[in-house]
Amino acid sequence: MPFYKVITLTADTILYLWKITEDVDYLFKSVRLKDSSLARLEAMKSESHQKGFLAVRMLLEHIGYTDFDLYYDEFGKPHIKPNDCHTEPVEVSISHSHDFSALVISEQKVGLDMEILKELTLKVAPRYMDVSHLENLSKEDELIKATVVWGIKESVFKIKNIVGISFKDHIFEDDFNLADKKCRVQLRFNNKVEHFDIVFDFIENYVCVCAMHSAPNEIG
Ligand SMILES: CC(C)(COP(=O)(O)OP(=O)(O)OC[C@H]1O[C@@H](n2cnc3c(N)ncnc32)[C@H](O)[C@@H]1OP(=O)(O)O)[C@@H](O)C(=O)NCCC(=O)NCCS
Structure with missing residues (x-):
């Protein structure tokens, strides 16, 4: 299934959901990954983890970001850089669980x-x-x-x-x-x-x- 749902949580906080029904090859071919993400993906032992990770990148591309805009701090917390499409800084939080990957974008700090x-x-x-x-x-x-x-x-x-x-x-x-x-x-x-x-x-x-x-x- 492609993009599943968008939920407006507050005026400046939007939740995006991907329901994972695709196989890992399809997801892999559908997104562009930077080298560090490719290395992370290859190190993941479970296919379910790989799918969750790739589905987050599908969500990013769906809303005008790419994996190249996402980076992590030393604790593993994700951050997102402005790009040509989104010029204002925003906060991001990510979660995956079984068949779903979820991403929240907000003007304020968020946890999802x-x-x-x-x-x-x-x-x-x-x-x-x-x-x-x-x-x-x-x-x-x-x-x-x-x-x-x-x-x-x-x-x-x-x-x-x-x-x-x-x-x-x-x-x-x-x-x-x-x-x-x-x-x-x-x-x-x-x-x-x-x-x-x-x-x-x-x-x-x-x-x-x-x-x-x-x-x-x-x-x-
Ligand atoms: C890091 C942690 C928050 C991840 O949560 P989770 O429910 O296992 O997994 P989720 O799929 O919901 O979240 C994973 C995402 O959280 C994000 N994340 C990881 N570390 C993070 C951190 N330190 N701060 C914010 N976000 C973080 C990442 O985006 C990660 O996904 P990605 O690496 O694929 O991008 C969790 O493992 C943890 O450490 N929790 C607190 C520890 C604790 O106190 N546990 C129980 C006490 S009783």
């Missing part, structure tokens, strides 16, 4: 995580979240909410990109309703409190979570 629903995420919930937030839910919603919270923590981690942040001890989600598709989060780390707005959505049997810094006048 896409997660497939799987029982294990609920089973290990006490290790990463306040399980009182799972009370009074159906079994199905318990799994969905735990997966959203996992995605929240991954996406906040991806914005901050700081070694030492613990999902359980440093990132605290306010309780929220799944139907609202948004919530607030605090990062309490290194004697500093930071606030984040979270938006999330459901795509087939996946959840997609995006974190952004809260505007200062919205912190309450």
Whole structure:
């Protein structure tokens, strides 16, 4: 399948999704890669990982960037350079999960995580979240909410990109309703409190979570 969906998360934050139905050869022939990306691709052991990586490049080309515009810092966080088509600097975050690759582009710092629903995420919930937030839910919603919270923590981690942040001890989600598709989060780390707005959505049997810094006048 080609490009799957675009979701406008906020006025300046757009999520792009690729559903991977192509084989690896097709994806490989469809994109141009710089040498460092070719080396990374060749070093990947699983074909599924290769497909996810190539599908991100398909998304980039779909929206007017190429692999040559993308680079990574020493921690593995991606950044994107302006090009002839997009002259303003933007922020980027990437996630892949099984059949999907996802890319978010924003004028502000963002973190993105896409997660497939799987029982294990609920089973290990006490290790990463306040399980009182799972009370009074159906079994199905318990799994969905735990997966959203996992995605929240991954996406906040991806914005901050700081070694030492613990999902359980440093990132605290306010309780929220799944139907609202948004919530607030605090990062309490290194004697500093930071606030984040979270938006999330459901795509087939996946959840997609995006974190952004809260505007200062919205912190309450
Ligand atoms: C790096 C990490 C965020 C990747 O998340 P993931 O769910 O495993 O995988 P995803 O597919 O969602 O994300 C992978 C993408 O994240 C991006 N990424 C990698 N390191 C990153 C970092 N330090 N900061 C921001 N983004 C990063 C990359 O774009 C990568 O894809 P690409 O290399 O193909 O471009 C994750 O492995 C991690 O280290 N998490 C925090 C560690 C932790 O505390 N874990 C559990 C504690 S209970």
